[in-house]
Amino acid sequence: MGETKLMNRNFEKFRLFACMGLLGLIAAGITLRFTKITQNQFFYYDEGLYLEHNIDFLYYLQHHPPDTLKQLGRYLQVSAHMALADTKVLWFFLCDLRAYLVGADAWYFTRLLSAIFGSLTVLVLYRFARRFYDSRWVGLFSAALLSIFPSHLYYSRLGMQEALSTFCFLLGFYFYVIPKKFGWRTFLSSFFFMLAYFTNYRLVVIPILVGFCEFYTFLRLKQFPDVRKYVWNTLGFVTLVFWVGSIDSGQHFAVILPWMWHQTNLAEKEAFHWYNLLSYPYFTFRLESLFFGLFFWANFYHVLKKRWYLLYPFFQVCFQMLLFSFPEEKGARYVCVVYPFMAMAAAACIAQLFEDQKNRLIGQVALALGVGLLVGSLAGKSWAIAHAKSEYREAMEYLTRIDKNIKLVSSQKWVMDLYVENPNNVQDLPHTFPQMLGMFSRGYRYLVLDPQTYISWGKNEIRFNPELDNYVAFVVNEVRPIKTFPHFNEVLLERFVLEHNENLVRSIQFLKLAKEHEFGKIRIYDMAPMIENIMKLMVIQNSQANKPQPNSPQPSSIEKPKK
Structure with a gap:
């Protein structure tokens, strides 16, 4: 310009x-x-989730590498079809490429x-x-x-x-904005927008964002928007999305549409605050x-x-x-x-x-x-x-030194199970105490809590509520951990909280309390004494509940209502 x-x-x-x-x-x-x-x-459970996507197939590829280009093509075709069954198609496909290049465990x-x-x-x-x-x-x-x-x-x-979605998104806008007139770059823009969508399904709103670009140009230049360019770009984007998404009888849409509907319903859960x-x-x-x-x-x-x-x-x-x-x-x-x-x-x-x-x-x-x-x-x-670091690996190394085949429950299962030979030895933290007893009876002996606890186990299902729910609150407040790790420093915890922000005021208040209450730590508990303490508390609470109160009125002494 x-x-x-x-x-x-x-x-x-x-x-x-x-x-x-x-x-x-x-x-x-x-x-x-x-x-x-x-x-x-x-740092996030999503990272572990992506790495364990189709892990059995990746191990198969690692032990049975393709001998010919034709076989490689078939393997890649299978990888593509499996990625289409998930929400972030392109990212899952690229993640699975490690089995061909550096190994499934890289x-x-x-x-x-x-x-x-x-x-x-x-x-x-x-x-x-x-x-x-x-x-x-x-x-x-x-x-x-x-x-x-x-x-x-x-x-x-x-x-x-x-990072990938940002790269594709920027290229899409580059090929849309820089050529002022309609041309072949308009369709190249559609292609990169399609890649951005298959990396992050929330970018289904790309036509709205491109529409704003045209609207701004109209306001600035006082010229009628280039409707032909916008329409062809949007048609190209929609056509490519539906063409790729319809492969395998549209299994991508069978997965993504219910998930989008679920996300829409979640928007009604949190009351609107200006x-x-x-x-x-x-x-x-x-x-x-x-x-x-x-x-x-x-x-x-x-x-x-x-x-x-x-x-x-x-x-x-x-x-x-x-x-x-x-x-x-x-x-x-x-x-x-x-x-x-x-x-x-x-x-x-x-x-x-x-x-x-x-x-x-x-x-x-x-x-x-x-x-x-x-x-x-x-x-x-x-x-x-x-230079920031998490300490999930250090926590697992500490536990495996106690027992190589140790079994535990964790609020961050998808990351911690990357560091054990048998991922089934790490399970999600149960939400109720009876479920916890069930895990203990199956040989799970340790409990690990991390900052994820304040997302998924907040009281009344409120994210970043300093008060936790059910037995987890008692564990944090009353039970001494056998080992703690500093884990998230101030910079990482700040990003972790604002990355999952639902209510700005509550998130800020949580961060203000973080240092005093050590919300960024990893805490490891021995389940046996922990369960014993919880059982004792339950006995005390039951005995107090059944004990008659000295000042409570007897049924016979309750005054009848006057006529």
Whole structure:
């Protein structure tokens, strides 16, 4: 866009310094994505769930590798058909490829995929921002901000699909936005949007997001939207989704449609509160940094100045935030696909502010100081994320030293069972005490609690309720664990909570209590004395319930009502 060529002037004054600095940030951010990436560090049960998807088939592939290309093709066909029976088709298919490449037990493979696609997203963003703003410096600055963007780096290190979905989503918008006219790239955009959907089913709303893009263009240029381009892009997306989803008698839709309906019903479970509309704006300050939040929302200054040519990425992010503020869960990952747009919006805002201060030395110095604080705060958080670790493996190693064939119940079954020879020796934490007794009678001797407990075992099924439900509350409050591990530090626990946020105020209150109550720890309990203590408590409670109260009125002494 021609209006933004002015942004090049200030950067040209310090061309060598600016270029080396921005390229250095990009290199550092990509390096952090791959730092210790092959260590089997996992934080969410989804990561374990994806790794154990079709695990028996993957072990079969490992022991019976294909001898010919034809046999390899058949194996891949089977993998594709099995992936179609799940909600995140493309991600499950890519996860299963590890059996062909590095082995079924190469748990780090999913994290490596995320690091690769996260790094590629940084490079695509440079191209997108450069073409969109007609400025290589804004392109470099956008890519540099995304490379050290804490949340994007975080998802680029998880064994989850967010980095891949962001990559496909950004490519879809790149091929839709950059060519102004309808053409073959319109259908290429549909293809990448289809890949984004089969990575994350929530992106079924892509036609709505693209429609907003056309609507914004209409408002800005006062021109009628390019209906033909939008219609063909949407038709291409829908056709590809239905074509792929209809394979095997539409088994993908048989799985995904009931799940979407279930998710829709969950939205009615949590009462609507206006303050939850502030969840995603709050995340820009807390999960990224105070200075990023200030520079991102400073785009409202450009709104007042009516600089509409700058503001499409900003409003695209705002629209996404609003759209995903109404489901039951307002998790940070639901806006991860627009992180590149957030980086673009902040970079363009800063570049234009520099242009506004071109004749004011004090203004330029103050702005440069602010940018330095922005980069430092983002880099500091990203460094902390890249070097953070969970302690599920350490907890399992401690238990297997007690007994190699140890059997336990855990609030984080899908991760902890990765570190034992027999995954059946780790089972989900029962929700009731009779079920717990049943597990004990079957030889399960230890109980492990972690932060997941406050998602799935909160009192009255309230997420991040400090009070837990049923016997789990007694265990945490009254029973001393035989071993604890620090596990989640402040940075990880903060992200864990806001990743599963349903109620913003409750999540913030939970985080305020976290350090005092040690919500981020892993606690290991010996079930035998734990059950004995619970049984004693039940006997005491029953005896007190059956004992007559000295001040309670006798039936004969109850006064009859007067006529």
